[in-house]
Amino acid sequence: MIKPKFDELIHAPTRLSIVSLLAATEWADFAFIRDSVDLSDSALSKQLTILEEAGYVEIRKGFVGKRPRTSARLNSVGRAAFEQHVAALQEIVARAGASVLPG
């Protein structure tokens, strides 16, 4: 049973998109996240750094051939925080009833 806990850090719109994407993956390439969430390189770097400093995300830098490649993964702390955040959102919606669900 997941204990609902609203997470301010995750709930910021851009970070919510990034963390949602990462929650469904083992890891995701920087370019994949950037293109999926439609952010600039610098904006994504900034958000990933915030998530890394919060202890939610691990960032790996490596090379594929001679090309640098950065990937990110949600660690167990981040995953737990995300699941608790989702549970908190579901609780808010459930309290209000189904009428608020987007069509």
Added chain:
Amino acid sequence: MGEQLRPDEAARALAEIGQRQEQVIRLMRMPVWFWWVTAALMVGLTAAVESRRPIVVGIGVAVFVVGLVTMVLRIVLGSIRHAKPRNDLVPPAGVMAILGFVAVVLAVTLPAGFALKATGVSYPATLSMLLAAALLVGGGPLLTRYLHRVMRANVTGGL
């Protein structure tokens, strides 16, 4: 802030989460051409083996191996180049559906092959493989759609 969040805002956030996770699930989706190519490769290999001519068998095996490896690499590398979807995204029901699909194909194809052989028609294995191919082409996309549905339901409590 959680307590102050309006229900419609929470619902929008949940919709956003669902949409982002859908993007990852789509990476795992088997394209329709996968089923057609698999079916064609299987029929081609069986017909080649059943021809009993060494050169045809050799070509048939080579085409099958190269075709299969190319297809799998293209699908797997194409998706994991961007992101590696979570291993537990396919729930037990999805695994059972895949195994069930394979079982149905075998349950239909094998008896058909033996029955055709018993009647003495030429190329019985190829004919039964055509039946398997029809099942793959018809049922494969249905299986893909089902897997897509159960994965969506599986990820973060079915958003």
